[in-house]
Amino acid sequence: MSQVLWVGVGGFVGSICRFLLIEMIRGWTNGAAFPYWTLAVNVIGCLIIGILSRLAETNALFTPDIRAFVFVGVLGGFTTFSTFSSETMALVRAGDLMSACVNTAAHLLLGFGAVWLGRLLASGG
Secondary structure, X not given: OHHHHHHHHHHHHHHHHHHHHHHHHHHHOOOOOOOHHHHHHHHHHHHHHHHHHHHHHHHOOOOHHHHHHHHHHHHHHHOOHHHHHHXXXXXXXXXXXXXXXXXXXXXXXXXXXXXXXXXXXXXXX
């Protein structure tokens, strides 16, 4: 039961961090039609999970409770596949197929790239 509580607290923290970062990026982009804010939080989340997963594998840094808090809770609450999907569908419905394709490709390429980069950084190069 304690891991469930850790996941819940982590999700609370991650969701608040996501909200604050999205609002900050929306301000920088003047509410652009392209959802840069969701792309940014998902790529940042991928970079962080890449770093932490590599460290977890090589250094045994995380207890099961801390893993649940960080990986499932915080990072699960911070990143958002459902928002990405909804925003991409909105682009499709608006007839902006090019932006929908760019958004999908950017999430996949930058997300995988960020996980790879995070693991590389955590392994020392």
